[in-house]
Amino acid sequence: MDGAGHRIEIDVGRGHRRRVGPAGRCQARLLATSAIHRDCAPACRRQGVPPRRTPMLASRMNISTLREDPSEAEIASHRLLMRAGFLHKSGSGLYLYAPLLKRVLDKVERIVAEEMAATGALEIVMPILQEQALWEASGRWAAYQASRTMLTVRDRGGMTFGLAPTAEEVVTDYASHVVKSHKQLPVTFFQQHTKFRDEIRPRFGLMRVKEFIMMDAYSFHASDESLDQTYQAMRAAYDRAFRRLGLEAFAVEADSGAIGGSGSHEFMVAADVGEDTIMFCPESGYAANVERATGTIPVAPAWESAPEAPLITHTPGVGTIEQVVGFLRAHGHPSLVASHLLKTVLFVAKTAAGSHSVAACVRGDRELNEVKLTNALTRLLTAEGPVLQLRPMQADEVRDATSAEPGFAGPVKGLKVAFCLADRTLQGRAPLATGANLTDHHILGFVLERDAAVPVAFDDLITIRPGDGCPKSGKPLQEKRGIEVGHVFKLGTKYSQAMKAEFTGADQKLHPFIMGCYGIGSSRVVAAAVEQHHDADGICWPTSIAPYQCVVVPTKTGDAAVEAAANQVYHELLAHGIEAILDDRDVKPGVKFKDWDLIGIPHRVVCGRGVAEGLVELKARRGVVENAPLAGAAAAIIARVRGASTPAA
């Protein structure tokens, strides 16, 4: 089979020169190329042979570049992937991967798979349709229905299925059937498959879509130490994979969200268009998603004019923090600042057992972090399972809970909520001002631990912001934006316990698996790579994931010497396993240059005016033009490609 492939290539080379027909289209070329596609490439793929020798003529590649940006595309990756013809929108959040993108994605998946396999992980394929019963066994059906993340479908028999947003249930069920003994542990399974999430709002092209491709891995362990080892091995494998992918990615502490579990890190690619905010400390190396970040905040200056005892004060029409501060400063408290206020935000929290009203108190100058509140509530409500949904109270619910108009709530007499939490920075006996649960009134000189009319649980509830102290070094934290391209979780026994997935330990007793899970958004990696590697002319693919490594551009169609030179370089490259394109299109050179810059092929060989003197031009996508002798051109490109695709580890 291999031999046949080679022979066909040579045929292409020979038939290539002869021109037939007035438009300069070459019949022999056409036939030979389609023969290759039919006979060689699929066969190679079937045998797992890398598609390295697939010859490619630009005239047969269905290149469809756009001169203008599609109106819907806002960020670079979306804009450029669309313009260069990598992507076609099929529906909102649904994309067709064009031939060029398929090649990029294949390379991403291949690198990820190699790094996973290098850790000893075993590749599998799981179904995308998952039975409701499995998800009920883990207890996640309700949560995913509540958040409406999972799209459900029904078959003709009336069975309900979910479209896989992730696969903990399926793989845990699998492990429980095939892993019986601690001697088989640890073991890690992974797959690279389509995931579906019913996104509230798909956006940014490939960045946030309903259907995407993700590598998801799941590890099973007999001990926490073993989980720790694999968790660290996975983090290291991610580092290697992202380096090979040409991405600058870094790990940050993260919230584990709906997946659950104890420890969790996200892998971020720094980008201004990223949807996540990261707090970090250059001093200590601390980095965390703002959903999760902790830190120290400056102590509020003393409020000197505070009353000794709680004092109900008429504050007509001032419901917001700014208004209250302004009013009180004008009425006898000129030194009062927002940090002297206690802000009470009211929520309704839903669990499997029902709904609860919740009051959350934070210092007036700080923002409440709803992720932290959700987690704090979940800890408080251990018996009821996790908080499935947290939403702010509507105005009429606020009136019911406080007997006052919105804007005057406080943890004082008249507050009717099931739970009251307060940020731990409010601990201590400093007097504050807070709503009086009475329209147009606040209470001044309020000391939370002395005067609260409801039981208060303290927890970390505020959103950390730049300038707050790093929890490790105490130095000011900084902020940046990132694209989440990967995530690692320690799941513990959350799923194995719920689903009774157990193995026999050395003690001859049954134990639930201790689990970890790990994901890399392969299709999002592609978008992130473009965000990180582009310029005004188009995409600049890292060589490791470029759809092709080199393009050979003859600038004079019809000039026999130029075409011969281009053919020679092209076939030399192919013969050495370089993924090369020959731009045989009968268009002006400028069109070719623009196209390849936009598409982002890393290396270019131009055969044109220098050919008469035996010279061609070499140019890296971001480099400058260099002249080289025709005879050494292919070798030079080969050296560049090889050098780039094996980065120092």
Added chain:
RNA sequence: CGGGGCGUAGCUCAGCUUGGCUAGAGCGUUGCGUUCGGGACGCAAAGGUCGCAGGUUCAAAUCCUGUCGCCCCGACCA
């Protein structure tokens, strides 16, 4: 789901306010010719149920009602 915007040729958009000729332009596509180193030029051509449905009117891309879709800002996540 709340707030904002948009649906007219493959793409980017004019036209709509103030209803009225055969619905336009640029890019792209096809043919012929001239060109040929950074998105050439000339000539010719194809391509539209103006998102869909209903209404008002002698007459609707244009006005009204409904509906569907898409995009942007906020709450979910790889």
